[in-house]
Amino acid sequence: xxxxxxxLSLRRHLSRTLLAGLGVAVSAAMLLDMVMLATGMRESxxxxxxxxxxxxxxxxxxxxxxxxxxxxxxxxxxxxxxARVNGVTTVAPVLGATIHVLDxxxxxxxxxxxxxxxxxxxxxxxxxxxxxxxNELVASDALLARLSKRVGxxxxxxxxxxxxxxxxxxxxxxxxxxxxxxxxLSAEDRAAALQLSTVQEMGGPGRRDRVSLxxxxxxxxxxxxxxxAAIEREVPRVTALSIAGAVAxxxxxxxxxxxxxxxxxxxxxxxxxxxxxxxxxxxxNERIGEIAVMRAIGVSRLHVxxxxxxxxxxxxxxxxxxxxxxxxxxxxxxxxILRGFxxxxxxxxxxxxxxxxxxxxLSLLVLSGIAAGIYPAxxxxxxxxxxxxxxxxxx
Amino acid sequence: xxxxxxxxxxxVPLASATAQRIDSVSPSASVERTIAIDERLAADAGLRIxxxxxxxxxxxxxxxxxxxIAAIVKRRPDPSxxxxxxxxxxxxxxxxxRLASYGDRVDRFSLQTAPNAAVDSVVRRVNAGAFGxxxxxxxAIAVETSKTFLVVSRFHRAIGVITIVASATFLxxxxxxxxxxxxxxxxxxxxxxxxxxxxVRSVMLESSFVALLGSLFGVGLGLVTAWFVNVHYxxxxxxxxxxxxxxxxxxAISVALSLLLGIGAGALAARRLAGTAPLALFGR
Numbered sequence: 001x002x003x004x005x006x007x008l009s010l011r012r013h014l015s016r017t018l019l020a021g022l023g024v025a026v027s028a029a030m031l032l033d034m035v036m037l038a039t040g041m042r043e044s045x046x047x048x049x050x051x052x053x054x055x056x057x058x059x060x061x062x063x064x065x066x067x068x069x070x071x072x073x074x075x076x077x078x079x080x081x082x083a084r085v086n087g088v089t090t091v092a093p094v095l096g097a098t099i100h101v102l103d104x105x106x107x108x109x110x111x112x113x114x115x116x117x118x119x120x121x122x123x124x125x126x127x128x129x130x131x132x133x134x135n136e137l138v139a140s141d142a143l144l145a146r147l148s149k150r151v152g153x154x155x156x157x158x159x160x161x162x163x164x165x166x167x168x169x170x171x172x173x174x175x176x177x178x179x180x181x182x183x184x185l186s187a188e189d190r191a192a193a194l195q196l197s198t199v200q201e202m203g204g205p206g207r208r209d210r211v212s213l214x215x216x217x218x219x220x221x222x223x224x225x226x227x228x229a230a231i232e233r234e235v236p237r238v239t240a241l242s243i244a245g246a247v248a249x250x251x252x253x254x255x256x257x258x259x260x261x262x263x264x265x266x267x268x269x270x271x272x273x274x275x276x277x278x279x280x281x282x283x284x285n286e287r288i289g290e291i292a293v294m295r296a297i298g299v300s301r302l303h304v305x306x307x308x309x310x311x312x313x314x315x316x317x318x319x320x321x322x323x324x325x326x327x328x329x330x331x332x333x334x335x336x337i338l339r340g341f342x343x344x345x346x347x348x349x350x351x352x353x354x355x356x357x358x359x360x361x362l363s364l365l366v367l368s369g370i371a372a373g374i375y376p377a378x379x380x381x382x383x384x385x386x387x388x389x390x391x392x393x394x395x
Numbered sequence: 396x397x398x399x400x401x402x403x404x405x406x407v408p409l410a411s412a413t414a415q416r417i418d419s420v421s422p423s424a425s426v427e428r429t430i431a432i433d434e435r436l437a438a439d440a441g442l443r444i445x446x447x448x449x450x451x452x453x454x455x456x457x458x459x460x461x462x463x464i465a466a467i468v469k470r471r472p473d474p475s476x477x478x479x480x481x482x483x484x485x486x487x488x489x490x491x492x493r494l495a496s497y498g499d500r501v502d503r504f505s506l507q508t509a510p511n512a513a514v515d516s517v518v519r520r521v522n523a524g525a526f527g528x529x530x531x532x533x534x535a536i537a538v539e540t541s542k543t544f545l546v547v548s549r550f551h552r553a554i555g556v557i558t559i560v561a562s563a564t565f566l567x568x569x570x571x572x573x574x575x576x577x578x579x580x581x582x583x584x585x586x587x588x589x590x591x592x593x594x595v596r597s598v599m600l601e602s603s604f605v606a607l608l609g610s611l612f613g614v615g616l617g618l619v620t621a622w623f624v625n626v627h628y629x630x631x632x633x634x635x636x637x638x639x640x641x642x643x644x645x646x647a648i649s650v651a652l653s654l655l656l657g658i659g660a661g662a663l664a665a666r667r668l669a670g671t672a673p674l675a676l677f678g679r
Contacts, residue, residue, distance in 0.1 A: 016575070019568045026561040033557075061454040073453065161527030206496075237454060253479075255631065264554070271565055282572045334553055340546045 007314070013283070020279040021319045027272035028323020028365050033331045033351065034265030035361040038258050040335075040352030045250050048347040049243045051183060052121035054092070055224040056216035057246065058082060058231055058238040064249065065241070066096055066184075071210040078235045082214055085230045087222025092119040092215040095199050095207065099192065100168060101147055102156040107168075110143050110190035112159075113182075114199025114211075121183070121215050123193050127151055128178025134198045138178035143190035151176050157192075159202045170202035184345050214238070257350070265361075272319070272365055276372035280312045284376040289392035291380045296389060301381040308377035309370060316369025320362040328353060428490050429465035435633055436482035437467045450486075452495045460494055462486075472636040474544055506530070563656050566609075570602050570660030578668055585673040598665035599658060606657020610650040617641055617649070 011017070049057075058078075060070035072078055075093055083091045095114035100107040113122050117130035123138065128151040131137050137157070139149075149155060153176050158168030174194065182191045200207045218227050224242045231240040241249070251258060284291070291304055331351040338350040430450070432442060442448070444464055451459035468485065470476070492498065506521075508514055514532055521530040577598065584594055621639035628638045 013575075016568075016571060019564070019571065023561070023564040023568050026557075026564050030557060030561055166526045256628065260554075264558070268561070271561060275565055275568060278569060278572055282576060285576070330557060334550065337549045337553055338546060340542075340549070342542045
């Protein structure tokens with residue numbers, strides 16, 4: 001009965017109701033997008049870092065992984081010291097380098113990772129096999145396409161120049177043993193992975209026994225934060241970063257987006273609340289005579305309150321459902337814009353739809369709809385019945 | 396003019412409690428090397444011009460170079476450095492090459508051409524004889540490095556459009572409700588013999604006034620918000636960069652848009668009211 005009366009009341013000014021619903025839907029979409037933006041980066045970044053079970057990264061002291069060209073010397077000793085830390089199960093050393101592939105019409109520059117294929121966590125093999133021999137490499141699709149090469153082909157690779165002799169330094173012929181997707185690089189990046197020892201040897205004395213990064217896997221039951229602190233104590237030449245630390249660092253760098261999401265989300269919620277409040281208040285003002293009549297014929301105050309609150313909830317609920325669809329659509333569009341950041345790994349999403357967060361956000365909106373209906377409902381329920389009827393009759 | 400440049404990460408052991416500011420070391424009589432540090436490093440490590448610090452290529456290195464701080468450099472309002480919290484230090488090229496065991500190598504050369512030089516031709520000639528490096532026009536590098544900001548700019552524009560749609564719906568709704576509230580007044584005016592066009596004009600005038608007042612208030616709010624945003628983010632990112640700028644164009648667009656919506660909503664509602672029989676407006 002109450003629901004029916006509320007529906008009738010909303011239907012009486014259909015265009016107004018639709019417009020208010022649209023307003024709430026846009027607010028809901030905006031709120032949902034901002035919730036997705038606030039949580040998306042953190043979740044997808046943490047998911048990316050946690051792939052393959054590597055929970056800690058150790059890079060040259062004072063730097064973040066691959067944030068500079070700095071390297072750690074005496075890498076074998078450092079790796080052994082890290083491996084001795086309680087809770088550490090695997091240490092995967094990585095050396096980054098720029099390589100020049102000389103088989104194309106003009107030398108093609110690519111980013112190379114020197115890894116231990118048996119423990120690496122930087123790429124996923126798509127075809128072929130890992131670089132199990134020192135003269136093999138796996139390449140990204142972007143690099144293979146640029147070189148017009150396939151798995152099984154051989155390429156000449158160098159890691160530097162000798163400007164005096166006008167020759168390439170650290171030259172080698174390598175067999176492409178596989179195709180790979182590099183987890184921390186974008187699909188457009190030309191990349192290759194070789195054995196760590198190969199990259200170190202090609203780099204000459206300057207790269208001997210040096211690495212850019214250690215990726216560390218800890219036992220599932222181990223405290224990653226305690227292991228991180230222990231690594232820094234054991235090897236003071238490195239800065240160790242747990243997933244939580246890395247996510248915090250990334251959030252710090254991208255705090256702008258999180259704060260923008262918070263501000264716009266709050267504004268959306270306020271706009272939705274104001275819209276429903278105004279709509280219901282005006283609706284109540286228009287029906288003040290009707291409400292007085294209802295009260296006069298014995299309809300209880302609670303009934304009046306319920307009916308008016310239901311109107312606000314109905315607008316909010318309908319707006320939230322439409323907003324959900326609208327929000328997911330706009331989030332996809334906004335995500336596609338932000339995914340245009342140069343060098344962004346494929347696995348990173350700025351807007352991530354999580355049913356729980358979406359439900360929480362939209363529930364908040366519906367709650368604001370209930371709150372929005374309370375004031376006009378209370379006002380309508382506490383009308384002086386006789387005076388209102390007389391006023392309405394006299395005009 | 397050619398200016399070579401080498402960038403390298405150095406360990407400057409001064410930010411910790413054991414900051415090695417060694418004022419007691421007397422400057423070398425022969426050549427005392429000097430460096431410039433950025434204001435962020437100076438503030439964080441409590442360094443001043445004339446202080447001496449030890450530089451090393453790696454943390455914990457047993458030996459380093461003792462240098463004197465000759466200048467403190469202001470950070471430029473560079474958007475590409477906004478999210479970076481690292482410190483900047485300027486050294487003489489040969490000094491850094493030696494300290495980092497970099498040999499006779501540099502990361503890049505910056506070339507200054509004569510004002511009337513054909514830059515493209517210079518770039519072509521350099522590339523024709525180049526081995527191990529490539530020349531680019533500054534403009535081309537600027538285009539490449541500004542891709543990040545193009546993405547941010549596109550994102551802001553998209554958010555702006557969504558915000559405009561949301562606020563336009565809100566504004567339209569409020570204006571319609573506001574005009575609808577006047578149904579009894581309109582009915583009374585019509586019964587007194589006021590013409591429909593006068594009713595429409597008066598309601599439109601009222602809604603325009605409300606929209607103008609609201610937009611002026613909005614401009615004021617926008618200016619205060621922009622000031623707050625700048626103060627907040629300049630302190631968060633420690634940069635003189637301005638994050639929010641309210642331009643005359645922005646003000647003009649927002650005022651025009653709200654006026655347009657206000658007048659549009661007013662006209663729509665007023666026409667509907669004027670077209671309804673006065674007694675029906677009274678609910679009879």
